[in-house]
Amino acid sequence: MASKVIHAFYDDDDVLMLAVKRVKAAKLHIEEVYCPFPVHGLDKAMGLAPTRIAITSFLYGCVGLVVSVVMMNYIMIDDWPQDIGGKPSFSYIENMPAFVPIMFELTVFFAAHLMVITFYLRSRLWPFKEAENPDVRTTDDHFLMEIEIHDNEQELKDLLMDTGAVEINVTEKNSH
Amino acid sequence: MYTFSNRLKITSIVLMIIGALGIVGGFVMAPGSIEEAKAIVSSHDESHGDVHVVEASQTPQENNHAEADTHGEEHDASHDQHLLDKLQNRPWAALYVAAFFFFMIALGVLAFYAIQRASQAGWSPLLFRVMEGITAYLVPGGIIIFVILLLSMLHMNHLFIWVDEDVVAHDALLLGKSGYLNPTFFLIRAAIFLAGWIGYREYSRKLSLRQDESEDNSNFKLNFRISAAFLVFYLISESIMSWDWIMSVEPHWFSTLFGWYIFASMFVSGITVIAMVTIYLKSKGLLPDVNNSHIHDLAKFMFGMSIFWTYLWFSQFMLIWYANIPEEVTYFVTRITDYNLPFFGMVAMNFLFPVLLLMNSDYKRINWFVVMTGIVILAGHYMDIFNAIMPSTVGDQWYIGIPEIGSVLFFTGLFIFWIFRALASAPLQPKRNPFIEESKNFHY
Numbered sequence: 066m067a068s069k070v071i072h073a074f075y076d077d078d079d080v081l082m083l084a085v086k087r088v089k090a091a092k093l094h095i096e097e098v099y100c101p102f103p104v105h106g107l108d109k110a111m112g113l114a115p116t117r118i119a120i121t122s123f124l125y126g127c128v129g130l131v132v133s134v135v136m137m138n139y140i141m142i143d144d145w146p147q148d149i150g151g152k153p154s155f156s157y158i159e160n161m162p163a164f165v166p167i168m169f170e171l172t173v174f175f176a177a178h179l180m181v182i183t184f185y186l187r188s189r190l191w192p193f194k195e196a197e198n199p200d201v202r203t204t205d206d207h208f209l210m211e212i213e214i215h216d217n218e219q220e221l222k223d224l225l226m227d228t229g230a231v232e233i234n235v236t237e238k239n240s241h
Numbered sequence: 242m243y244t245f246s247n248r249l250k251i252t253s254i255v256l257m258i259i260g261a262l263g264i265v266g267g268f269v270m271a272p273g274s275i276e277e278a279k280a281i282v283s284s285h286d287e288s289h290g291d292v293h294v295v296e297a298s299q300t301p302q303e304n305n306h307a308e309a310d311t312h313g314e315e316h317d318a319s320h321d322q323h324l325l326d327k328l329q330n331r332p333w334a335a336l337y338v339a340a341f342f343f344f345m346i347a348l349g350v351l352a353f354y355a356i357q358r359a360s361q362a363g364w365s366p367l368l369f370r371v372m373e374g375i376t377a378y379l380v381p382g383g384i385i386i387f388v389i390l391l392l393s394m395l396h397m398n399h400l401f402i403w404v405d406e407d408v409v410a411h412d413a414l415l416l417g418k419s420g421y422l423n424p425t426f427f428l429i430r431a432a433i434f435l436a437g438w439i440g441y442r443e444y445s446r447k448l449s450l451r452q453d454e455s456e457d458n459s460n461f462k463l464n465f466r467i468s469a470a471f472l473v474f475y476l477i478s479e480s481i482m483s484w485d486w487i488m489s490v491e492p493h494w495f496s497t498l499f500g501w502y503i504f505a506s507m508f509v510s511g512i513t514v515i516a517m518v519t520i521y522l523k524s525k526g527l528l529p530d531v532n533n534s535h536i537h538d539l540a541k542f543m544f545g546m547s548i549f550w551t552y553l554w555f556s557q558f559m560l561i562w563y564a565n566i567p568e569e570v571t572y573f574v575t576r577i578t579d580y581n582l583p584f585f586g587m588v589a590m591n592f593l594f595p596v597l598l599l600m601n602s603d604y605k606r607i608n609w610f611v612v613m614t615g616i617v618i619l620a621g622h623y624m625d626i627f628n629a630i631m632p633s634t635v636g637d638q639w640y641i642g643i644p645e646i647g648s649v650l651f652f653t654g655l656f657i658f659w660i661f662r663a664l665a666s667a668p669l670q671p672k673r674n675p676f677i678e679e680s681k682n683f684h685y
């Protein structure tokens with residue numbers, strides 16, 4: 066469904082923050098904000114839910130730990146318990162200190178890589194992905210706030226102009 | 242301005258009295274002669290049933306036991322003397338472990354304080370008075386440690402076997418080390434280190450208080466410079482102190498990363514105590530500008546330094562376990578055979594607890610969570626020092642009983658009394674530190 070959106074441009078992150086707070090106070094839904102760099106506190110001002118990526122990372126780390134323990138218990142203790150330089154391979158716990166470096170590294174490896182991949186999937190990022198920025202200036206020195214229009218175009222324009230927008234465009238929303 | 246509350250004062254005095262009774266009780270209960278020592282051990286064995294006897298006779302693969310038994314038969318007299326020494330060491334070792342533990346908290350806080358000054362941290366100036374209050378304990382704690390060391394050098398106990406000239410004369414290894422490990426040089430080193438630490442603490446505190454009243458930042462700059470210089474001195478002196486005060490109870494053994502290991506222990510205990518005292522004072526409404534971001538930062542330090550301690554503990558353990566060279570591995574053999582639960586229990590307390598409880602960012606902001614984890618960390622690091630001193634001084638005759646608990650209670654009382662007295666002696670918030678505004682508005 067094609068719908069019209071309003072694009073308000075700002076050239077300062079402090080002005081943007083105030084504008085976001087004004088728009089939220091007016092009970093309007095902000096579709097998206099495009100910034101050239103992370104603006105501290107913007108997610109809070111927009112009321113975005115906190116990320117849960119740290120929790121996924123913890124769980125991936127647990128998986129990595131289990132993988133390393135199962136792998137080395139199978140290889141070194143169950144499958145072929147050879148005497149290598151007098152290391153006790155009668156049970157996992159007896160030879161555990163020698164496995165700790167691998168347990169640690171695999172925990173970190175799983176936690177880091179799977180978390181990064183999760184991040185790419187959730188933020189829809191991949192090598193040949195088509196860029197989504199509505200205006201090239203948003204990667205350089207402009208901030209853009211996108212709000213959907215529901216028969217309130219003039220009202221919205223006035224509000225956004227009042228918040229210090231340097232430019233306001235009305236466009237058809239490109240569905241990605 | 243904080244006033245030392247009467248309830249806390251009475252609590253600390255009661256702790257000191259109970260603790261002192263426990264310490265005296267420990268010395269009274271220690272055997273005076275070989276016969277008494279034997280009686281204590283045999284009654285101990287009976288109360289435990291015949292498990293010990295069965296173990297010793299029916300498990301030939303346990304080399305330690307078998308070896309000890311044959312030794313015992315050959316030199317019965319020296320075996321008994323050894324047992325008496327161990328039992329007589331117990332109250333001394335209990336006192337020494339507790340004295341060092343609380344001293345090391347103050348010293349760890351001093352190192353943290355110097356780092357905050359030298360790195361010009363923007364978040365911590367609000368906590369400087371708390372840290373200065375805790376480091377006030379360096380003076381009484383240092384004097385007590387020095388007196389214990391002096392008494393050890395005067396043959397009042399057998400904590401340090403290299404003090405005994407007879408032992409050294411018949412021991413080529415100790416003879417070789419006597420150029421370094423001799424009572425005079427040992428005490429001189431201890432005196433220099435204590436003078437350096439206490440000297441920096443007192444001077445930095447003076448500059449810190451003077452900065453509040455001054456017109457410019459010259460005191461602050463001077464404090465920055467002496468803190469950076471102190472850190473160089475601290476790094477060297479702390480390392481040597483750990484060889485002297487801790488490693489030399491086991492003079493046949495050596496480890497290169499021991500100094501760092503003890504440092505990690507004192508650093509994490511110190512930061513934990515800063516967090517706990519800050520939370521206490523804040524709960525009384527005395528630190529209105531301290532917010533949960535400050536607590537969050539301290540908890541992050543507790544978390545990170547706990548892992549750092551574990552890293553060093555494991556590196557030391559794993560390298561020696563892996564290579565298994567007889568002259569090094571005895572250290573861990575005695576600990577794993579005689580101190581199994583305390584030795585591995587402390588790793589759980591110092592690693593698993595803080596890692597699992599303080600990993601969540603939200604939990605780091607919850608006061609009771611930080612305090613609860615802090616108590617586990619402090620108990621864990623007491624066990625760390627316990628595991629460093631006890632196996633070499635009392636061996637398998639260890640127990641956490643009246644002398645140990647008494648010593649801990651006494652020093653807890655003294656520590657609380659001294660640091661809160663110091664906290665009451667100056668306003669809790671620095672007035673014109675250049676970073677104080679940043680610290681007040683600190684938000685993470």
